[in-house]
Amino acid sequence: MSKGAVNPVEHKHLLQIYEFITEMSDNGIRAIDIQGRPVVYNQKMKELEGLTNEEAEKRIAKEIIQFGMEESILQQVLQSGQSIKNQKKTFWNEKGQEITTIRNILPIENDGHILGVVEFARDISAQEFMMYQPLRRYGQPLMFETITAVSDVMRNVISTAKVAAANRIPVMLIGESGTGKDMIAEGIHHALSEPNSQFITLICRRDEATVIAQLEKYVTELSNITFFAERIEYLSMDAQEKIVKMLKQHEKKNHVFIASIGDDPIELISTGKLSKRLYYFFSTITIQIPSLRERKEDIMPFVVDYLSRLRQNVGCIVKGLEADVEQIFLSYDWPGNLKELEVLLDEIASLISTEEYITKDMLPIYFRWKTQEINPKDQHTDTDLFIVQSEKDLRPLDQYIREVEDYYILNALSFFKGNVSQTAKALGIKRQSLQYRMKRMKAVEEKEYSE
Structure with missing residues (x-):
């Protein structure tokens, strides 16, 4: 056996390790x-x-690993070498469930040669479901001046939207859920x-x-x-064709679509x-609304505006975020965009009493767990998560016990690199x-996002 070669036993053990890591991945x-x-x-x-x-085995046997046109995406990366x-990506799976993922498709290279392609898909379906709720109106008309966006891309969006408004022409807005298309x-x-006279939203998912x-x-x-058809692609092709016909028949009514x-x-x-006909009707002007991860300079203006309204409505004295919290906000990728940020601020606001700044211990526990990936060195430093220092820290006993148990289990799993058997043995269960318990924790987090 040559120097540095892996013997068959070691090779088998390595394969078992790789298989375990792959199967345990979220x-x-x-x-x-x-x-x-x-x-x-x-x-x-x-x-x-x-x-x-x-x-799945049948699909693998037929060498089919993606639906329809999706198969070409991995082939595209294989041929181009470009990640x-x-x-x-949103799709309906074989069980009829609507699934949304954020995925990375990467070439596997060695010494300049491509060996294959791997796809990593992160499930954000729960966050996406929550994002279909529109951003709140704050009890007043929402005008362009109200939108707290400072990024160049959003200024271009608003500038183009103003052109559409001045000419009263149909507009197609394109973007992920929660980005503020309704705004x-x-x-x-x-x-x-x-x-x-009126602004009417048609929720096409209904x-x-x-x-x-x-x-x-x-x-x-x-x-x-003014009609706003939200996510019009969720209507059937027949329904979309009916809309085109209806709009053309009543063009003289002076509506805006x-x-x-x-x-x-x-x-x-x-x-x-x-529908191609529907797209052509609406596409006189198309406006792409970028995701929040593409314009992170808009995060803090949104937070500042939120806290300003909170001070006016509630009478609190909160001024802003502590530096470490601001860093977490700016580092997180916000798969749910502005809506996810707004929901998070709502949860934090419920804890504010006499604080001037939002500190890390005021962040919801589930959010701190998620953002530990951003600051791995903080993974085991939150030992004060469950210390009761004031009345506002109190919560129902069963909730407190459940949170302590979840925190303990997650840390135990991290010690054993996600090995369920070893963790269970160490915990005596x-x-x-x-x-x-792991499934229950995941279900609770998904429920948090869907409400």
């Missing part, structure tokens, strides 16, 4: 080799795609060259027949209405989710009992 992982054959397809990826182990990073739509309404009936009623019976979609319109058209 990310969906799949990989193909240089011939495009699937070589890795972990349990989390099967769950995301709604596949049983048997169905695709932080790509957000831009309402801003257009209030900036119209000739004011409209019952399709109700949405069409609502639109038909207002379009035919009234004039000078705005629609939003969550993905690239060309891709939506090619996959049969967006059965492996199944630990797995139950």
